[in-house]
């Protein structure tokens with residue numbers, strides 16, 4: 150059947166969740182294209198607060214990596230914005246002059262931060278807090294400057310302020326109202342929260358209206374309506390958001406505050422839907438993920454023609470993500486003539502609770518200091534429960550497993566993703582889950598703000614009892630409960646031969662596996678059975694599949710091999726010729742002493758490699774990349790050994806070897822270490838009559854100095870020890886574990902002890918030689934197969950990058 154063309158505008162949290170739901174309902178029904186203004190794959194915007202607070206990194210907040218798009222055949226255009234929609238012809242137009250027709254169009258353009266239109270708002274050092282770019286700006290400023298002002302004491306402003314304090318800045322929070330978080334809290338809770346945050350080091354300026362941002366080019370301070378001034382090197386505006394509706398409005402799609410949609414997220418224009426913060430449903434525009442995900446589920450059903458009652462609106466609840474502070478708010482919190490309230494203040498312990506009641510029913514709650522009851526209250530509001538149901542139930546101040554025991558099955562545990570205790574318990578029991586990560590993979594619980602993580606852990610403990618702590622092991626992904634070692638042993642014992650077979654025999658939950666386990670299984674199978682196993686190209690990450698590194702704009706790079714960093718005039722001429730002929734955008738020397746041709750079109754890759762006639766530098770590979778060498782004894786005054794010759798021998802021997810992760814080597818000919826041997830997976834340093842081998846070094850984000858592994862006399866011994874080390878790493882490391890992490894995990898003493906046994910080294914080298922005998926040069930192999938070249942390089946450019 151012909152697939153219908155589905156376009157998503159906005160690669161954010163709501164849009165991509167909708168696509169995930171569509172893929173669950175109808176995996177083959179649509180040809181999907183996604184446009185995203187940001188240059189990143191879909192990430193967890195919520196966790197930017199945690200990035201700023203130093204609890205996680207930008208690299209760790211990706212929700213769907215580049216491979217997810219690739220393996221679901223989704224064409225992603227990152228860093229590309231849709232600028233117009235022709236709703237009659239059903240075509241979208243982008244800022245990169247692209248036109249794409251659609252059968253169904255989802256608009257999920259989110260919100261823009263509201264920037265106060267103050268004089269001086271365009272100065273350097275004034276930022277919003279909405280995306281990775283803003284977060285990086287704040288991180289940069291905190292390195293150089295000391296004084297920050299956050300305008301807006303709402304959820305976002307307070308989370309930003311906590312982050313900036315953690316980064317060593319002094320922080321003033323300027324708030325227009327009498328108490329902070331006035332949209333979510335009452336005065337009592339707002340004041341308790343203020344006291345707590347002041348104890349943490351925040352300074353509050355309340356009832357203040359900013360009138361000007363002072364400074365020349367760079368901000369130096371703020372002026373208020375009262376005429377007072379304060380100093381500031383960084384100003385963060387966190388005064389709310391505005392639905393991003395300009396595109397819809399200009400394209401003639403009816404817009405009120407947001408894009409107007411019905412219960413099926415349909416706009417008034419046929420085949421156009423809106424979801425997320427840009428959508429307005431029954432007069433409401435939402436700014437939290439829970440309602441947006443519910444909208445996404447309803448929209449997916451509508452698009453896949455699964456009929457149900459649609460989206461009916463949401464009861465909101467929010468929690469501040471600042472460690473050491475427990476504050477929760479849900480439903481209606483303002484008192485009026487129709488409401489009554491149960492209030493409890495324990496000033497001594499800093500605990501406050503207010504429950505709002507209207508016509509006998511619970512309609513809202515504010516909790517401070519102890520928020521354990523939050524989910525239960527939210528549930529009661531959603532179910533329209535009478536206040537008696539709350540007061541009669543014997544809820545105590547328990548925590549952990551005993552609190553879980555009191556929860557009913559329909560009680561929501563993860564507010565963001567609408568996952569109940571019952572959902573989690575049945576996933577644990579039916580799928581044999583034992584870790585929070587697995588529960589997250591199976592049910593989505595804890596995948597967004599993460600505040601339910603400890604409750605999920607409590608449910609695991611409650612459900613599994615003593616088995617929980619015993620079984621607390623990390624599986625290779627959420628498709629299985631088996632660990633890496635268990636999977637490798639099963640493959641070995643049951644003689645499993647391909648990824649599908651592993652998944653079937655070992656009872657994978659997801660028939661097709663996922664982007665985490667497929668490449669891992671492909672590696673383990675090849676490592677265990679190098680002569681028989683036929684590499685599954687489609688299980689590889691996109692770079693390895695295409696033998697080229699994909700760049701952020703969808704073009705590729707070409708890196709020919711230069712053994713030991715040595716080249717010659719013929720090779721340079723060939724490189725210069727292809728660079729001219731194919732209009733290469735940039736020619737750049739790599740850190741591994743090779744030449745990188747950047748900005749190459751995918752369809753030009755085969756002819757460039759054919760014309761170069763040089764071996765691939767495997768610049769994209771999970772395997773041996775480079776052997777960097779210093780000048781060495783032939784030319785350098787300090788050189789004691791032939792580092793270039795040693796490097797070339799190492800590179801020629803291990804060229805094309807695949808591994809759990811990339812492998813970099815270096816050879817220097819004296820302790821001055823010009824080739825940086827101390828920070829490589831294998832680093833060799835020549836001294837008079839001796840070669841020292843260092844292992845487990847890394848120059849990346851987790852800098853690690855290599856450990857001295859062994860001292861040997863001859864080149865042959867260097868090759869022998871390196872072979873044994875690499876094979877031991879290949880056989881025992883987790884897929885995607887660098888040698889630095891692996892050596893750290895096993896301990897250098899353990900690795901040394903194992904490899905000091907000559908018999909064991911010989912066995913490892915025997916298996917290494919068998920593997921190396923199977924290595925083929927990827928481009929000469931690929932170019933022999935016309936169909937493969939057509940399939941891989943002549944299809945539509947899929948501009949997604951990969952690890």
Ligand SMILES: Cc1cc2nc3c(=O)[nH]c(=O)nc-3n(C[C@H](O)[C@H](O)[C@H](O)COP(=O)(O)OP(=O)(O)OC[C@H]3O[C@@H](n4cnc5c(N)ncnc54)[C@H](O)[C@@H]3O)c2cc1C
Nearest residue numbers: 159161162163185186194230231258259425426436437438
């Ligand atoms: C720091 C921070 C912390 C937060 N914490 C929480 C929290 O704890 N709990 C919670 O529930 N919510 C939280 N939120 C709110 C939550 O992140 C948002 O509600 C959610 O991300 C909105 O999803 P969305 O898909 O509607 O919009 P977005 O995630 O903003 O995605 C919209 C995307 O569309 C892109 N786009 C816009 N126009 C175009 C165009 N013309 N062409 C192509 N692409 C376009 C944008 O660049 C953007 O990437 C937080 C937000 C921030 C900023």
Ligand SMILES: NC(=O)c1ccc[n+]([C@@H]2O[C@H](COP(=O)([O-])OP(=O)(O)OC[C@H]3O[C@@H](n4cnc5c(N)ncnc54)[C@H](O)[C@@H]3O)[C@@H](O)[C@H]2O)c1
Nearest residue numbers: 301302303304305306323324325331387388389436468469
């Ligand atoms: N933990 C969470 O759930 C969380 C965290 C961060 C952001 N978010 C979401 O992100 C969005 C943006 O958050 P936000 O805090 O900017 O929005 P918000 O509307 O919740 O809060 C903005 C605050 O700024 C104050 N304000 C308005 N104008 C001001 C001015 N001129 N000077 C000083 N203060 C002023 C308001 O009184 C209000 O309390 C919201 O949708 C929010 O729900 C949620």
Ligand code: SF4
Nearest residue numbers: 779785788819822823
């Ligand atoms: S490491 Fe020593 S031998 Fe090699 S280039 Fe540097 S100084 Fe010369």
Ligand code: FES
Nearest residue numbers: 563565597598599
């Ligand atoms: S409550 Fe936010 S991820 Fe579960």
